[in-house]
Amino acid sequence: MVPAFENAAELDVTLGSLARQTMPPGEFEVVVADDGSAAPLAPVVDKYADRIDVRCVRDERNRGRSANRNAGAAHARAAVLVFLDSDTVAHPDLIRRHWAFHASRAGRPGVLLGRRLDCDWAAGDALRRGEIPAAPLVDHYRGDPRDAHCSLPQHWQDFRRAPWLLGFTHNASVDRATFLAAGGFDETMVKWGLEDNEMFYRVFHHHGGPPDLFEVDRDAVAYHLPHYRRTGELLGTMDNLRYVARKHPRYEFEAMHSQGTLGQVMGRVRLYGDAVAACRREGLGRPDHLPAPLRETLAAGSALAIGFGVAKLPLGPGSYTFDHDAPLGETNWHRVGLMLHDFKAGQFDVLVNVDLWRFLLPEDLSLHLTKGLRKADRIDLVASRTALDPASLLPLPFVTDLPYLADLLHPSLKVELAQYPQVTVLSVR
Structure with missing residues (x-):
């Protein structure tokens, strides 16, 4: 033809x-x-x-x-x-x-x-x-x-x-x-x-x-x-x-918004597909242990919440979710947070990413934060307590040292690190 x-x-x-x-x-x-x-x-x-x-x-x-x-x-x-x-x-x-x-x-x-x-x-x-x-x-x-x-x-x-x-x-x-x-x-x-x-x-x-x-x-x-x-x-x-x-609205096409050759984009599709599976398998990405102040923020204003089960949270008007355990819909997509162009500047009060952010390559975490701060006043990166050894997840990347990450971000962003019984929350503005 x-x-x-x-x-x-x-x-x-x-x-x-x-x-x-x-x-x-x-x-x-x-x-x-x-x-x-x-x-x-x-x-x-x-x-x-x-x-x-x-x-x-x-x-x-x-x-x-x-x-x-x-x-x-x-x-x-x-x-x-x-x-x-x-x-x-x-x-x-x-x-x-x-x-x-x-x-x-x-x-x-x-x-x-x-x-x-x-x-x-x-x-x-x-x-x-x-x-x-x-x-x-x-x-x-x-x-x-x-x-x-x-x-x-x-x-x-x-x-x-x-x-x-x-x-x-x-x-x-x-x-x-x-x-x-x-x-x-x-x-x-x-x-x-x-x-x-x-x-x-x-x-x-x-x-x-x-x-x-x-x-x-x-x-x-x-x-x-x-x-x-x-x-x-x-x-x-x-x-x-x-x-x-x-x-x-899935991570496969979202990967095309990250810098790299076609080969590198194919690699991201594989990595982030495996990351979603690993996050689910290890019981990560769940909002069960979100601290009360963060839950109140999510319920009061417009939010973009990323994780597994976040679509079931009480969320304010105009909120969206990237919930990989909920069906695709008008306000729920299966992305990891690299592609946010569908949203207006300042559309959200807060962007909350529960654990999936930890599987992003360093350059893609930078992309997530840079784009996210155009759409939300604040980003909360939530890290659940886990004894996982990053080496056991290879070739997947996985962030464990949040104080080090906070030090990396501090020269460019306003960073706060808060410890709670089950999670650590790194907030950036």
């Missing part, structure tokens, strides 16, 4: 590459979805009608990337959907490799992510001539941008927990049944970026997050033609991130 809009020249090169596949032309189909281009793209498609099974479906108005992909997929007849962008050129073995992956699964659902090598001018010239670029033209300066992001061994362990973060539809395939069951692309998303990650997120969770659902084939190669993109399109990604994070 090839979505296209106002790019006849690039589409011509892409279709030419699909006409040179090692997979016999009668064993795959090509659907081009024209998203309301001013000059219809059907004439470009028709050039290849005698060489491959190809057709063009057109919407007379531009509806956006998600709706266009859904329209193309709706016209496909095959049991497997391969998504290839219209400025992306297929290696001769590309379709065969996608077919072989799905055939090997004996009917089990699956997603194959191929590589996209970003090309510059010389490689683009070779591709337009119908040639496979020589190795120097696609060296490590011009490779798949995900390669540099995922260069360490642990990144590929993390991939099993958050494969959707690498789910770019410039070269990816999914069984049609899964695509339909997950609901396809979200047509609310019309700007550039993340519509494919969000769709693959739903695919992953639709099947319960099995570690073998997604695979990467480094030999399933496509080449990304050099092209022009408006700066505003890239900025649109931030709007999409805010939309997706509100649609799925």
